[in-house]
Structures are given as structure tokens and as C-alpha cells.
Amino acid sequence: MKKRSFKLLTGLLVMLFIFNLFNLVSFSQEQSTPIFSDLPQNHWAYNAVKFMVERGIITGYPDGTFRPDNPVTRAEFARIMVIALNLPFKVTDNPSFKDVPRDHWAYPYVETAKYFLTGFRTSSGDYFKPSDYAVREDMAVALVKAKGLQNENVDVNILNNYIDREQISKNLTKYVAIAIAKGIMVGSPVPNSNQLKFEPQGILTRAQAAMLLYNVISTQSNEEKVTYDDSSSTGTNQQYNYAAPNVSGYTKGDKVVLVWNKINDRRLKGYAIVVSKNNSQPVYPQDGYLKILGNKDATYIEIGVNSKYNGGDVGAYIKSGEEYYFGVTAIYEGNVYVKGNAVRLKVPVIPDYYEKPSVKYEYKDNKFLLSWQKIDDSRLVGYRVVISKKNKKPKYPESGYLVFINDRSTTQMVIDNTIPYKGGDFGEYLKDGEEYYFSVTAQYQDRLVAGNSVKAEFYSNLEIKALRPKLQAKTIKYFGNWYINLKWDKINNEKLQGYKVVVSDKNSAPDYNKDGIVAIITDKNITSINIRAKDKYFLNGEYKELKKGQYYYFTVYAVYTDKIVGGNVIREKIP
Template sequence: MYQYFKKILSGFLVLVFVMSLSFGVSFSQNQSNPIFSDLPQNHWAYNAVKFMVERGIIIGYPDNTFRPDNPVTRAEFARIMVISLNLPIKVTDEPSFKDVPKDHWAYPYVESAKYYLTGFRTQNGDYFKPSDYAVREDMAVALVKAKGLQNENVDMNILNNYIDKDQISKNLAKYVAIAIAKGIMVGSPVPNSNQYKFEPQGILTRAQAAMLLYNVLNTQLMEEKITYDNNSSTNNNQQNNYSAPNVAAYTKGDKVVLVWNKINDKKLKGYAVVISKNNSSPGYPQDGYFKIFSDRNVNYVEIGVNSKYNNGDFGVYIKSGEEYYFSITAIYEGNVYVKGNAIKMKIPVIPNYFEKPSVKYEYKENKFVLSWRKIEDVRLVGYWIVISKKTKEPKYPNNGYLVFINDKNTTQYIIDNTVPYKGGDFGEFLKDGEEYYFSITAQYQDRVVSGNSVKAVYYSNLEIAKLRPELQAKTVKWWGQWCINLKWERIDNEKLQGYRVVVSESSSSPDINKDGLLAAISDKNITSINVKAKDKYLINGEYKELKKGHYYYITVYAIYSDRIVGGNVVKVKIP
């Protein structure tokens, strides 16, 4: 009886193997029209493919093609074996193959399915050749091992019936002979002779794989009425009907990589990546989650230093050098959660790793607040607040600094324009309504590390934004002469006293005290003026003329009884 069930199981594994042949193609639940546009009824593999499709085992591609002649690479073949046989994911400290390193997409599949695969041994080590196409003798090895026939006695003379027996790789000859003897792979007859051709180095195609497995299914998957022992168990526990993820882990640089077997179950909704500091068997939802994947094909995730976690027992962020328990929970329909095995791993300590500050800004109670994520590092000394008008990624000391904060627990600072800036490219104070780049540089014991930058319009008080003139400029014809029309929105404020129009030929931020006064307007109802060539402006106690064809920077300042607020700057060419 046990041997019978073993045969049924091996047949089932082959069945699942067939299901995986639709690389990246969805599985059919109710395939009403199994005919493919590129697979006519007289195609040699038509019945085999039709057999699979009618039973919902495989379907074609979204464009209603099967693509029977598409080849299969060795890397894809490894992935098929893992998925079809539901193999546990296994990884090693050192990759088994020189050309499949840890960062290769097929690495976990090749390592996990190595028992069913073939390789190439040289004096320099073993190679897998992942981009080469899988060949028929590779299929022979995989099927013989999947069916547990590798130790069968076989008469090797059976290969004498094949004209291409010398093309069979020496170490694979027994597998090919067993496949032939068991009727798994037969080959094709040679015309006008009693011999066959096996084509061991023939590239394996989707159609060939379907036909080979069709032959196995047609001869082995037959019903038989049987009885059960009293000790036979039934699925009394609901979760016995659901597969649990089999998880493996390895390190890559400063990250822990989790890989797990893909579960082919239409009830599966996705996977939750679960981490715990104290629970040696964590599961979702009770132990929180790192990520939830709704894509059932995902079976790989990288977790690095400072990765953010949700509802865990160790805080919000993963820390360098700390040990955690990692697991995957399969999420099924009906709120069924099945957790896989857990693996204890240490987040790598990278001696040369220094965390970069992560900065953002916001207005709190109308104040401009710069904040950043706290850095947990004993080597940290403090933080420099850095601002620039022109440099998109400012850093200390290149772009000066506003203040240095030596309290490592401080993670925000209100910039209220009361502290002069040192060594900047915009003067000592920021100007309301102007855009700047803000950043934080972390000061470590032996180095500085700059973080990201944010671009923001600065106001020492957000209420000032309502007081800022919004200037627009366009070229118009006025009294028969081309000129620049400057226009801004009317400001309704009882403290408003008037406007100053300021111009500069060289400075992109015209200063009311240093640059040219083009117009002084005391009537706050006037919100536009026209300027043209030869109009005069006052600078340093003397008048100069606007020159035709020259570019100028122009802005408008609103004059209030308690403050002066500058507007935006426009660049114009005098017509």
C-alpha cells in the first residue's frame, strides 16, 4: 500500500510540474475554450496540450497562444522544479555554482533544486550555465529523480537502439536509460531503420515538456478503489488543508534575504513578512508585519538596516547587529493565517556603514519646523543644519551651517530666522517667500555624513504667506510701444502702506536695501505698472536706465507698518 501511495504522490508531483509550465501565465479555473491560435489540431503535441488544458492544469498566454516552441533556460528549469515539487528553499553560505552568485535571481531556486539538476564541473569549480537552454537529458534526470527511480537496475544496452547515444553526457547515461526503460522518454524512430533518436542535447520546449508529462500522466494517474486503515487520518484541523511557507534566509551585504516556496493554491491571498525580537515562532497578525504581498508569485524579500516595521515587539526600525526571528505567514481567504518556520538571523554589522539623516519639513503652528529620524549610533556626535539657495544637496562644511545640535536625542528644530547663517550662499538670514534646500549632516566621531535634502518655500511664520505679493510679468504693447507689464494681486490688510518695485541686472534675489528702486507706490490700490527701455531706477544714490534687450530680475516688496515682505522674482527681457 505504501508503495502505491508513493507512486500516486510522484504522479501528483509531475502533475504540479506540468502546471508550472505556463511561466508567468495565470492558472485556469474554468477554461471554456482550450484552443490556441498557434496550436492547430494537427500539431503533434495538440492532444497532450488539450489534455492538460481540459483539466485546468495549464492555459496559454493572454493573447490566446501557447507558444509551443518557446525554449526553457536552465535557470527557468530550476525554478520550475522548486515550484512544481514544492521544494523547501535552501541556501548555503557559499553558492554551489560559480556563475550563480547570491545576487542572481535564480540563486535560491538553483540551490534548492540542485538534487534534480545537472551542472558542469571544471578545475576552477562547478558551473551551472543558467542562461543556456535546458535539454532533453536534463529532463530525463529530473523526471527519474522526481519519480524516485534513480536506483533502479537497468540494462544499459537499451541505449544501443539509439543512433545518438554517444551524444548523451557520460554521467547522465543511466538516467536516460531508466527514462527509456520506464517509458518516460522514448525518442523518435529513425526512418527506414529499427533504431531511434533520443536527441539528448535537443533544446527542451514547452510542447515537448507537455508531451513527455502527458505520457506519464496517461499511464499512471488512474483511479483505483481502495480501503483505509483505522489509523488513517483525516483533515480535522482546518489548517491541515492549507500549505505553510517553507522559509530560508541568507545575508547579502547589509541585508537579510528571505526566500520561500511559492504556494499554488487559489485560496491564497498573499504573504506577510513577520519579524520578532522575542517570539521564536512569530506569525501574522499577532506579531505585526514588515510587508504584506498580495502578489502570490512573490517569494523573495530583502530586509536591511533601518527597515520600518509595523506593530512589532522591538520598536519601529530594524537595527544593525541585532538578532531577530524571521518568518512568513501565508494569508488565505476567510482570514486563515498559516505561519511557516522561523529562522533566527543577525542583521549584518557593516563597519563602514554610517546612517544618513532622513529629513522632512512641515509648518507647526505657523512655524517652519525641520525634523529628522533619530540615529541610534554610539559614534554619533550631533547634527548640523544646512541650508542653501543654489546647491540642491547641501552639506556641512561645504555649504556652511545654521546651528550645530549636540543633543543626539533632538530630532527637530524651528527655523524662525533669528539665528544668522554661517558660510552660506544667501546671506545671514532667509527671506520669506524664497525657496531653499534644507538638509541635515550627521557628525560622527571621525566623519560627517549628509542626508537627503528637501526643497521648500520658507516663511518664518506661515501667516506671512498671506502678506506676500504674487508678481506676474508679460510683454504688452502700450501706447504704441512694447513694454513689460508687472502685475500682482491686491492685498487687503489694514497695515499695508504701499509697495516697492525692486530691480537688479545681476542678482536673482533683488534686495530692497541694496538693489535698484524702480517704483515706490504709496497707493495700495495700485497693483500694476508698465516698464520699458530707458525707464530709470535709483541705485546707490544715482539713477540708471533700463537697457533694451537686457535681462533684469524684478520683484515687489509689500511695505507694512510692522514688517516688509518680499514677493516672488521674475526675470524679464526689456523689449
């Protein structure tokens, strides 16, 4: 019995020793291995996730993974946000949302975070949609409010730089604009373009949620952990091991030249060239950008007078004789932006410098509004509003003009098809639903200076857009015969009487008065038609046949009691 007890005790001691040894080994390895098996230390969100995990704000899965690319639901983000920001719980006896009752696991978090997050209002009450995935535009609202920036004044035109601006929910536009202006959320560069993509409806991942909230926490805290070495640098760029550009500059002829070191980092996506009139340390995106360089090997750029600028305090263009701070921001994966130093340089003076208009457009009060900046120059006589259907860079006099404005303080014009165009390539009037190039030419005493052009779909009144048929076409095989299927969206309007399907073999904008009529449809529920070779169309008082193998232009006109509205045009080959 004693021997058996001794053996048992010895066995327990050995097991205890092995257990302690295992813990010691695990502890020593913990210092050099990632916190999760699927989140390497060079992952763009690693430090943010580590920070959040160490404070119990976010956790991994039982199998030792973090699953950084997994989507986050709205309820999950509410919980993470409340814990991360240490928000005091605010709950009431009456739940704010129909779909988050008191017995829902996320109830206290949703109620507490509702002041920061979005909801969905309906005639039957408010809904939170806790199981829906969190999207980027919702996070813009949350983070802007978390930082107390919701009452900041912001120019929503900053969103003009984003190709998916129209996807932003109308009520959230200001919050997204603030988030971008303050550098909280930015988006990603569009390859081979100066524009960006915000992805407002993009689903938030666990890694992104950790990074976004980490950025809020780290900027709210006055405490910073630092290390001391022989370097005199006090910046924070190196805390995540991201290299910053080292910028130098000089003038060459009529240009400013910036040069910086090449950064060898696989996470690097490119560079933003940043300029500021007043900020001695300009950084992208807060101070806008001159150009986004997608070439990671770029280390040099020449900047000339009249270079177009986007955002910031520079204005529309770099001006002759002005002094600016020039900098370069390195753009890394995961929306990490690391600014380099800035150099102050004077743009070379160019004799006879003439400012050109910076043109933009918007629909305001359902009207097409063209606008440009005010040019303060005693030599300025006025402005010519110029439009073209084919010329991507229209200017006066080559492309004609709509009006001449001799009031130099006028910087905008509503284009509503009430004034005939003079000398253009599209006739006297614009057509609703058609795309055109719009520009403004500044007329000086001794020269004409054309501004940039903007391509836009024109509507004299935006309400017409909802009345316009949206045509699609595809080739189908039906009972052994090949057809072109023309299909358009159903229009629900009490004034709608029917549709006219129009065809032309030469006119790229078929006219229902001048070109062939394939069909007249009086049943408002019919929204498609099949056509094939030898089908008839009526033109100039006689019937003609569609020819096999020939291309035709097709469109659909919606006929209303008070107007006829044409749809888009499709060119198809008869099978």
C-alpha cells in the first residue's frame, strides 16, 4: 500500500513537473510566435488585433484562430465598440428596436451603441438588423460620432474623388465625408486613375473592425508607450515597422521636383503626393492629394504650374509664384498611411500665367448645375460654357458654346435645355439620358484658357430619369430559332400609356418620328420583345425587313399622356 502511494505521488510529481515545463516552454515561445495561427506578425492588422485581445475587447476562436477575414455582424460590432470605448451601459425598459428585445444577447450593447450606429426606420417601427453584416458607411458614422466630430463642417465635394459616391446612403453622406476629411477612413486608389473607391456597402471584417477601433482608442489616449535609443526621431511611423519616405526637393526650370527614397516593403501599394499652403507637415488623405502613384518603384515626380489638386487648402491648381509645403505619404495595405517629411518650395514664376477654370457638376434641386471657381484676374473678360458629345476636351471656339457670361463673379449655371447651343456637334439641344462632356473656357483680354472637362449623364430635370426605360439585349434560341431579346424595366406611372420600340441601321440615336417602328405596345405590363431576321419594321410609310447579320441600333420610348421619354440605345447584330 505504501509502495503504491509512493508510486502514485511520484507519478503526480512527474506530471506536475512536465506540466510546469510545458507552461515554461509555451511562455517562452509566446514571445516569438503569433497570437493566432492564422494571423502572422506581418499581417497589416496584427498590432491592432494584439492590442484588442490583450485588453479583452475581442477574442479568437477555440481552435486558436482569429479568422481575420470573417465578416462582422452589426450586433457583434456594437458589442466590440461598447467594450473598446468603455461606454457606460444605457438601457431602458422599452427596447428601441423591434428586432432586439430585452432577452437578445446583444440588447445592452445595441441600446448603448445606438447613439453611434445606424438604424432602419419603417412605418411599423425602428429595426437594427443585428444579424446583418456591418458595412463601411455604418462604421463611418460610428467612428465619427465616437470621436465627437459629427458637428464638424465639411465640404461633401470631397466625395467627388470617389467613383462609388452614389452608393453612399443619402443620410450618411456627411458622416462619410467627415471620416474621409479627418483620415479616419479613406478607401483605396483605383488603378490607373486619380480617383478612389470607398466601398460604402463593403462588408466589415474582423481585422478591419479591430484596426478601425484601435485607431479611435489610440488617438483618444494621452499615454504612449515608447522605446529609447540613439535615434532622435520622435515620430510614431516606426511603431508598426512601416518605413516613411525621406523627401527632398528643388526647382528645375518651371517645375518643382520631389525626390524620395525607394521603400522595399511588400505591403507598400504606392505613394500620395501631398501639398499644403498652411500645414507644414501635410499628409494624405487629410490634406488631399496632387497625384496617387501606383508604381511602388517611383521615387521622383515633377510638378508644374496648373497641376490639378484634389482637396486640402491648395485650391484647384498649383499656382505660379506661390510657396507650398510638398510631401509624400506612403500607402500600405490595410489603409495604412505613413507620411514623410515635407519641404517648402516656391513654385517658379511663369510670365503671363493665366488661371484656368476648375469645372465640376452636380444635380441640385433636380437640376443639372455646372460650377467652377472664381478667377480674380483683371484681364478676365468672362466665361464660355462649352459642351460636346464626342470631344473629351471641349473648348471654345472649336466646340461652340452655350452662353457667354460676362459677370466675372458668376461661377455656376443651371443647364436646363432652355437655351439653344451654338456651333456644337449634337444640335441645338441636349437629350435627356445622353452623356456629354462639359467644360468652361475662361476668356481673357488676349487669350482663351480652357478648363477641365467632366463627363456626365444629362437630365434637364432629374425626375425624368425615373421615367426613362432601361433597355437590355441578349441573343437567345427559342424553338430552334435565334432571336434578339429586348427587355426593359417595368415603369409604374399612372400617366404611362405604352411603349414604342424603334430601330435604325445608321442613326446611333434612333428617333421615334424619323426612324423605324418595330412595335407599338399598349399593354403597360409587357416589357420585352423578341425579334429576328425578316421581322418587319415600319419606316417612311412602308414596311422593311431586318436583315440577318446586319447591325442595328435599338431603343425604347415610353409614351406618357404629357410626354415621350426615350431610353438608352443598344447596338445589336441580327442573328
